Amino acid sequence: MSYVIAAESPSRNTGHIKIHTAEDFEGMRVAGRLAAECLDMLVPHVVPGVTTNYLDKLNYEFTLDHRSLPACINYRGYTKSICTSINHVVCHGIPSNRTLKEGDIVNIDVTLIHEGWHGDTSRMFPVGNVKRRAERLIDITHESMIRGIAAVRPGATTGDIGAEIQTYAEARGCSVVTDFCGHGLGRVFHDAPNIVHYGRHGDGYELREGMFFTIEPMINLGKSSVKILNDGWTAVTKDRTLSAQFEHAVGVTADGVEVFTISPAGLHKPPYSQI
Secondary structure, three states, rough: OOOOHHHHHOOOOOEEEEEEOOOHHHHHHHHHHHHHHHHHHHHHHHHOOOOOOHHHHHHHHHHOOOEEOOOOOHHHHHHOOEEEEEOEEEEEOOOOOOOOOOOEEEEEEEEEEEOOEEEEEEEEEEOOOHHHHHHHHHHHHHHHHHHHHOOOOOOOEHHHHHHHHHHHHHOOOOEEEEOOHHHHHHHOOOOOEEEEEOOOOOOEEEOOOOEEEOOOEEEOOOOOEEEEOOOOOOOEEOOOOEEEEEEEEEEEOOOOOOEOOOOOOOOOOOOOOOO
């Protein structure tokens, strides 16, 4: 796979890894912050009795109010502005009239487009009081992502990211979902390269300053196997065990990594204060 200057490449996935400028970093900072602010806004609304359709409505209104567009609507036929993945749903859960219940855990994944740049991030939300095993899974998943992010620097590889995530999660008795991955990001929603959340140090593609991508591990309490439901989107654990996910959008800097989707309110992981 070759590397190209982003400004000289078409605004689509060409299979090349795009290298971005300092000006591009500023665009991603704004889009990433807005996406993080959207998740911050949702915190007091993720409670027993609320429907995921209502959360989708709040996200849609927030996005438009901030002069942005919801990237997911009409993306490959998807009809909602967010993904809401509850309990054993691994990813791409579709908002509906389902009511959240006490003890549920839900991943909310938002992507908005602001002035052409994609802000893409997700967090786990506990619904009321959750069981200790769910809390533990959330903690492990968040720390797995943080360790993957810490591996990002020029000269490292995509395999270094995956190795850090896999090593940490599996040492704690959890499994890493291998069917889905992170991805290049920027003016394109899903771009090269794929960022897998497992692997070996030194494998994969070399990281270079100016690359943008997501790191978004999905960690299961049980086995890693998943299946897609008949709606063509919703992925669930085959053994019906709990799954969790966190996601940040990052950029490779001259000496490390910049996270674009840090929560301005400090609500990086549960437990969240009500804002």
